[in-house]
Amino acid sequence: MGSPMAMSGAGGPARGVTRSDVARYAGVSTAVVSYVVNNGPRPVAATTAARVRDAIAVLGYQPNANARALKLGTAGLLGLLVPDTGNPFFAEYALAIEQAATQRGLALLIANSGSDLGVEATLLTDLANRQLDGLIVAGAGGPPVDSTLSGVTAVTPTVFVDTASPVPGYRTVGADKHAGALQAAQHLVEVHGHDNVALLMGRGARHATDERETGWRDALRALDVERGEVAYATFTRHGGYVAGQHLLALRPRPTAVFASSDLLGMGLLRAAHEAGLSIPDDLAIVSFDGTNQAEYCWPPLTTIRQPIQEMAAAAVAAIFDQAAPAHQLFPVSLLARRSCGCSLPDSDLKPDRAGSNPAPPTRHPRKSRKRP
Amino acid sequence: MGSPMAMSGAGGPARGVTRSDVARYAGVSTAVVSYVVNNGPRPVAATTAARVRDAIAVLGYQPNANARALKLGTAGLLGLLVPDTGNPFFAEYALAIEQAATQRGLALLIANSGSDLGVEATLLTDLANRQLDGLIVAGAGGPPVDSTLSGVTAVTPTVFVDTASPVPGYRTVGADKHAGALQAAQHLVEVHGHDNVALLMGRGARHATDERETGWRDALRALDVERGEVAYATFTRHGGYVAGQHLLALRPRPTAVFASSDLLGMGLLRAAHEAGLSIPDDLAIVSFDGTNQAEYCWPPLTTIRQPIQEMAAAAVAAIFDQAAPAHQLFPVSLLARRSCGCSLPDSDLKPDRAGSNPAPPTRHPRKSRKRP
Numbered sequence: 074m075g076s077p078m079a080m081s082g083a084g085g086p087a088r089g090v091t092r093s094d095v096a097r098y099a100g101v102s103t104a105v106v107s108y109v110v111n112n113g114p115r116p117v118a119a120t121t122a123a124r125v126r127d128a129i130a131v132l133g134y135q136p137n138a139n140a141r142a143l144k145l146g147t148a149g150l151l152g153l154l155v156p157d158t159g160n161p162f163f164a165e166y167a168l169a170i171e172q173a174a175t176q177r178g179l180a181l182l183i184a185n186s187g188s189d190l191g192v193e194a195t196l197l198t199d200l201a202n203r204q205l206d207g208l209i210v211a212g213a214g215g216p217p218v219d220s221t222l223s224g225v226t227a228v229t230p231t232v233f234v235d236t237a238s239p240v241p242g243y244r245t246v247g248a249d250k251h252a253g254a255l256q257a258a259q260h261l262v263e264v265h266g267h268d269n270v271a272l273l274m275g276r277g278a279r280h281a282t283d284e285r286e287t288g289w290r291d292a293l294r295a296l297d298v299e300r301g302e303v304a305y306a307t308f309t310r311h312g313g314y315v316a317g318q319h320l321l322a323l324r325p326r327p328t329a330v331f332a333s334s335d336l337l338g339m340g341l342l343r344a345a346h347e348a349g350l351s352i353p354d355d356l357a358i359v360s361f362d363g364t365n366q367a368e369y370c371w372p373p374l375t376t377i378r379q380p381i382q383e384m385a386a387a388a389v390a391a392i393f394d395q396a397a398p399a400h401q402l403f404p405v406s407l408l409a410r411r412s413c414g415c416s417l418p419d420s421d422l423k424p425d426r427a428g429s430n431p432a433p434p435t436r437h438p439r440k441s442r443k444r445p
Numbered sequence: 446m447g448s449p450m451a452m453s454g455a456g457g458p459a460r461g462v463t464r465s466d467v468a469r470y471a472g473v474s475t476a477v478v479s480y481v482v483n484n485g486p487r488p489v490a491a492t493t494a495a496r497v498r499d500a501i502a503v504l505g506y507q508p509n510a511n512a513r514a515l516k517l518g519t520a521g522l523l524g525l526l527v528p529d530t531g532n533p534f535f536a537e538y539a540l541a542i543e544q545a546a547t548q549r550g551l552a553l554l555i556a557n558s559g560s561d562l563g564v565e566a567t568l569l570t571d572l573a574n575r576q577l578d579g580l581i582v583a584g585a586g587g588p589p590v591d592s593t594l595s596g597v598t599a600v601t602p603t604v605f606v607d608t609a610s611p612v613p614g615y616r617t618v619g620a621d622k623h624a625g626a627l628q629a630a631q632h633l634v635e636v637h638g639h640d641n642v643a644l645l646m647g648r649g650a651r652h653a654t655d656e657r658e659t660g661w662r663d664a665l666r667a668l669d670v671e672r673g674e675v676a677y678a679t680f681t682r683h684g685g686y687v688a689g690q691h692l693l694a695l696r697p698r699p700t701a702v703f704a705s706s707d708l709l710g711m712g713l714l715r716a717a718h719e720a721g722l723s724i725p726d727d728l729a730i731v732s733f734d735g736t737n738q739a740e741y742c743w744p745p746l747t748t749i750r751q752p753i754q755e756m757a758a759a760a761v762a763a764i765f766d767q768a769a770p771a772h773q774l775f776p777v778s779l780l781a782r783r784s785c786g787c788s789l790p791d792s793d794l795k796p797d798r799a800g801s802n803p804a805p806p807t808r809h810p811r812k813s814r815k816r817p
Contacts, residue, residue, distance in 0.1 A: 110574065126570075134600065150554070157540075159737065164536045168529075171557060180571065182522070183555045185543060198498070199552060202482060203521075228506065310741045339741045346743045365531065369682045369711045371718045371743045 090134040099128035151179045151389065152200045152208040152229070156188040156215070156277070160308060160336050161364040162379075163211065166234070169385030170209060177389065179206060186213040188308065190278050201228045207392030211235040215277015215308070232391045234384065237284045239400040244391040246384050246401045250361075253377035253405040254288025254331065257359040260375075260407055261329040262296045265357055265414045269300035271320045271327035273337050275308040285333045285361060302327060306337055313340020321348050321356070329357040329413075335367040338374050342412075353414040363408055372411035379405055462506040471500035523551045523761065524572045524580040524601070528560040528587070528649070532680060532708050533736040534751075535583065538606070541757030542581060549761065551578060558585040560680065562650050573600045579764030583607040587649015587680070604763045606756065609656045611772040616763040618756050618773045622733075625749035625777040626660025626703065629731040632747075632779055633701040634668045637729055637786045641672035643692050643699035645709050647680040657705045657733060674699060678709055685712020693720050693728070701729040701785075707739040710746050714784075725786040735780055744783035751777055 092110075096103040101121060108117050109125040117125070128134070151174045155163045171181045184200065186193035193213040200208055208231045233240050237247040261267045272289045286303070293301045302323055306316035313332060317340055320327055332338035338360030342352070350356045352372050360367060363378025380403050391397040409415035464482075468475040473493060480489045481497040489497070500506070523546045527535045543553045556572065558565035565585040572580055580603045605612050609619040633639045644661045658675070665673045674695055678688035685704060689712055692699055704710035710732030714724070722728045724744055732739060735750025752775050763769040781787035 129600065158530065158536055159540055161533075161536075161738075164530055164533075167555075168531055168557060171555065175556075180554050180556065180575065182552050183539075183543065184547075184552065185540060203552065228502065310737060314741075339738070342743060343741050343745070365682060366533075366711075366738065369686075369715050371714060373715075 090132045092134070094132055095125065095128045095134045098132060099124045101125060149179055150182055150203065150205050151392070152182045152184070152203070152205045153210075154184045154186060154193065154196055154200065154208065155211045156186055156213050156308065158183070158185055160334070161366045162334060162336065162362040162381075165364055165381050166211075166385060169382050170389060173386045173389035177393070179389075188213045188215070188278050190214060205229050207232070207389075209234055209388050209392070213277065214279030215275070215281060215283065230392050232388050234388050237402065244397060244399055246388045246391060246403070248379040248384065248403045248405050250284035250405075251288035251291075253361060253379075253407075254285040254333075255292045256405070256407050257331045257361070257377055258289050258292035258298075259296065260409075261331065261357055261359060261413060262292070262298055265329070265353075267329040267357060268298055269325060269327045270298060270329045270331060271302045271304065271323075273313060273316050273320060273330050273332040273341055274303055274305050275312065275333045275337050276305050277308070283333065285331075289331055300325070300327070306340070308334060308336060310336055310340045310343075313337030314344050315340070317341035317344035318348075321345060321350070327356070329359075332358060332360040335360045335362040335364045335374060335376055338367065338376070338412075339370055342370055342374070352412055357414050358412040359407070360412075363405075367408075368410065370412070375410045375413035375415060376408050377405050378408050379403070462504045464506070466504055467497065467500045467506045470504060471496045473497060521551055522554055522575065522577050523764070524554045524556065524575070524577045525582075526556045526558060526565065526568055526572065526580065527583045528558055528585050528680065530555070530557055532706070533738045534706060534708065534734040534753075537736055537753050538583075538757060541754050542761060545758045545761035549765075551761075560585045560587070560650050562586060577601050579604070579761075581606055581760050581764070585649065586651035587647070587653060587655065602764050604760050606760050609774065616769060616771055616773075618760045618763060618775070620751040620756065620775045620777050622656035622777070623660035623663070625733060625751075625779075626657040626705075627664045628777070628779050629703045629733070629749055630661050630664030630670075631668065632781075633703065633729055633731060633785060634664070634670055637701070637725075639701040639729060640670055641697060641699045642670060642701045642703060643673060643695075644675045645685060645688050645692060645702050645704040645713055646675055646677050647684065647705045647709050648677050649680070655705065657703075661703055672697070672699070678712070680706060680708060682708055682712045682715075685709030686716050687712070689713035689716035690720075693717060693722070699728070701731075704730060704732040707732045707734040707736045707746060707748055710739065710748070710784075711742055714742055714746070724784055729786050730784040731779070732784075735777075739780075740782065742784070747782045747785035747787060748780050749777050750780050751775070 092103050092106050095106045099106070105117055105121065106125055108115050109122050153167060153170055155167060158164045158167055167183060174181045182205065184196045186196060190213050208229045210231060211234050232244040232246060234246045236245050237250040239245055258270055261270050270293065272286060274283065274286050302320060304316035304319045306312035313336060320330060321344055330341060332341050338358055341358060345352055345356050352358060358374060360374045360376045363376050367374040367376045384403050387401050391401070464475045464478050468478045471478070477489055477493065478497055480487050481494045525539060525542055527539060530536045530539055539555060546553045554577065556568045558568060562585050580601045582603060583606050604616045604618060606618045608617050609622040611617055630642055633642050642665065644658060646655065646658050674692060676688035676691045678684035685708060692702060693716055702713060704713050710730055713730060717724055717728050724730060730746060732746045732748045735748045739746040739748045756775050759773050763773070
């Protein structure tokens with residue numbers, strides 16, 4: 074059992090090595106080996122534990138998580154199925170779910186559907202066969218999540234995330250997208266005086282109407298704003314770029330856009346820069362998600378922050394907590410930055426993550442508006 | 446066995462349901478149930494397979510991946526340990542590894558060390574206990590990867606990635622960072638005429654000297670460029686922002702910066718914008734990685750592209766292929782965009798992912814240089 078490379082053959086590492094071999098090599102009882110492997114139930118002195126771990130490494134012993142899983146009735150595994158971790162929102166969400174899982178001693182199995190319903194169905198079948206402790210799903214069709222997934226999720230406790238609406242028969246966790254869209258549109262109209270506020274709307278594979286669209290429509294109606302075009306986009310940077318070019322080619326050109334995700338906002342920013350527009354003077358932007366990257370765009374994106382850490386913790390807890398509410402809806406908040414016309418004094422720039430700056434921004438209505 | 450919510454209790458779904466129950470319910474033999482669950486070895490008609498899957502869902506049968514793993518000697522699981530999937534480079538790398546794993550019928554278990562050596566050690570112990578088919582590791586210490594991890598990786602075939610140098614006893618996959626840094630510095634000096642080219646260098650937990658630093662130094666020496674300051678940063682956007690502020694406060698101020706990752710380049714961009722500098726006229730930037738996000742910065746970042754898809758495929762293949770070379774070093778290439786002073790005519794903008802545009806850029810030397 075020399076180098077690891079020598080052991081990576083078709084047969085894999087030696088499977089004949091037993092717990093007794095490890096115990097003999099380390100000069101301890103088999104019970105002590107078990108305590109080290111399972112982190113308990115009894116404590117083991119650090120030097121003894123180190124000797125056992127050395128023996129495990131030298132002999133190539135596999136404590137065999139699968140055998141433990143059969144015995145304990147759990148694999149210590151949480152599954153996560155999302156559309157695309159290339160989207161910073163899902164990347165941050167996945168990271169937060171991993172952290173919450175780790176706190177419970179669970180490892181995270183991750184699967185991307187690529188927003189493809191067929192791929193999603195195949196992955197769900199695979200995940201259902203793995204005797205996971207739980208499964209967290211952000212649907213490929215985009216919110217609201219489709220309940221037709223029940224066939225395969227029936228065998229594993231499942232929580233749907235990224236859905237602002239309940240899914241009958243399932244636990245769900247989401248952010249209040251309707252309220253977020255309302256806030257975004259109201260901010261652009263009431264604080265910055267816009268009267269032509271477009272919507273750049275991402276769409277999942279099912280093309281379902283999202284609460285961000287109804288929220289934006291409700292805000293414009295309530296505020297008597299007549300001009301409000303919609304462009305639909307695939308949920309990618311390039312999707313936001315193309316749909317952004319479409320919006321910027323309209324006449325009269327919208328003076329403000331609510332982008333339904335940070336990812337789309339980044340695509341719109343590129344389209345606006347390439348068109349030679351000044352942001353926020355020629356075009357004000359508010360996006361949605363509150364990812365770290367939004368703060369590092371230029372200008373930094375004003376965005377509706379979803380509480381990713383809190384939602385991730387709630388989703389993992391809902392797998393195990395029988396008393397958790399069927400649907401948990403989290404409030405969102407507007408992070409005012411430069412892209413909408415709000416500006417932060419430089420002294421307020423903090424060495425924190427996006428979303429952590431509580432300082433009230435200096436808000437000012439637009440003074441001039443350049444027309445093409 | 447009603448709704449999934451009713452089954453998410455401490456005991457989990459019914460474990461008493463057997464393959465025979467499913468066979469009886471679906472009206473097929475137990476062998477057919479096995480074929481459907483294991484995707485073979487014999488084909489099953491689509492309608493029959495659908496009937497079996499319905500039965501599995503209705504009865505809450507768990508095919509029990511753990512029992513299969515014991516029998517087959519594999520869990521069908523690949524582990525991936527990376528510093529931080531909040532970094533777009535590792536997010537894209539993880540996605541590409543997942544795709545390569547899926548093609549081999551493996552699911553991906555993902556773990557983030559947060560660039561913390563202690564967390565990394567704990568995670569490796571956990572992963573080694575899970576009888577994975579293989580493990581891919583990007584070290585928390587940053588490249589070059591440390592070979593002291595051998596104790597725990599001895600039980601699982603392991604490949605180290607994101608390392609431009611070999612690690613004795615292990616298979617390794619990396620990009621040619623030294624050549625990339627050379628290209629970046631040469632481009633700034635020879636094409637754009639800079640004579641004060643700073644380095645914004647990210648550092649892992651071990652503070653080891655990286656090939657991007659030696660490559661940059663070698664280029665400046667070969668080109669007789671005397672002015673070249675270095676600022677070290679943690680591998681985060683904020684780290685790039687703070688170290689960028691430091692570089693921009695130097696007098697004489699560097700006229701060009703090579704940032705050792707796209708993430709750091711994004712932080713530097715923010716610092717430069719806030720300082721009122723025009724890019725590339727006041728400050729030219731070349732970064733490293735070639736992530737999709739780099740193309741959506743403003744101005745778009747010129748970056749040294751690592752072949753992420755190819756490296757991910759090679760890393761997964763190296764787990765299983767005994768004939769794979771011990772160390773695989775991939776070439777990198779410069780993607781010229783606006784941040785260095787190169788510009789692409791608008792007609793060359795393609796609806797592709799970053800890194801896929803083969804059109805040669807229009808390169809022009811700097812004509813004027815504003816001094817503070």
